[in-house]
Amino acid sequence: MGDIRDQETAEIAFRASLTGHLVFSTLHTNSAVSSVARLLNIGLEPYLISSSVSLLVAQRLVRLICSSCKHQYVPENEILSKFKGYLRHYRNQKFFKGEGCEQCNFTGFYGRTSIFEILRIDDKIKDLIFHKASEALILKQALNNGMKTLVDSGISKVLAGLTTLEEVAKVTEISEEKEAAAGLMDHLDQIVSQSSVHPEKRSFYIEN
Numbered sequence: 001m002g003d004i005r006d007q008e009t010a011e012i013a014f015r016a017s018l019t020g021h022l023v024f025s026t027l028h029t030n031s032a033v034s035s036v037a038r039l040l041n042i043g044l045e046p047y048l049i050s051s052s053v054s055l056l057v058a059q060r061l062v063r064l065i066c067s068s069c070k071h072q073y074v075p076e077n078e079i080l081s082k083f084k085g086y087l088r089h090y091r092n093q094k095f096f097k098g099e100g101c102e103q104c105n106f107t108g109f110y111g112r113t114s115i116f117e118i119l120r121i122d123d124k125i126k127d128l129i130f131h132k133a134s135e136a137l138i139l140k141q142a143l144n145n146g147m148k149t150l151v152d153s154g155i156s157k158v159l160a161g162l163t164t165l166e167e168v169a170k171v172t173e174i175s176e177e178k179e180a181a182a183g184l185m186d187h188l189d190q191i192v193s194q195s196s197v198h199p200e201k202r203s204f205y206i207e208n
């Protein structure tokens, strides 16, 4: 079904799912995790959300750097500082951008790709939703379960030389405070420590 924007539509969708139908729908929120707060805000009861939702996926599109005019560069301090909480765990970061050429109509970009945040609603997350836990707590549990946020997903594409930090900043909500509260820094430490590659090359293994 289409967008869920009000309580009536939401209840139809959730009742259908409770009676055994697989329902796909969309919501306008900032992230997969914040969809839970959005559904509560629409007026759904926590028990209805915890017993019906099995997967929440947030998706954003970012432009791909044009391969004909791509070159390495050092981003502005302003944008680097926005991402510093994420980037400080990765050494020897290399950044690329497009200079602009005929191929990309002098924009520096050619084509687009998507970044994702995929939240699986397991028993622990169900329990948190049922007890109306804060978004920060749900995020913390999701990160412990290994979820990558939209920003994580964006940075992995930046460090792979596919897009720019500026593109990721445009389509994600970088809230270092919220994510620090949820233990994002521990999460990033975990990703780095799990990586078996040389420290200087870790920046390219954020996918692991």
Ligand SMILES: [Zn+2]
Residues within 6 Å of the ligand: 066, 067, 068, 069, 070, 098, 099, 100, 101, 102, 103, 104, 105, 106, 107, 108, 109
């Ligand atoms: Zn180009």
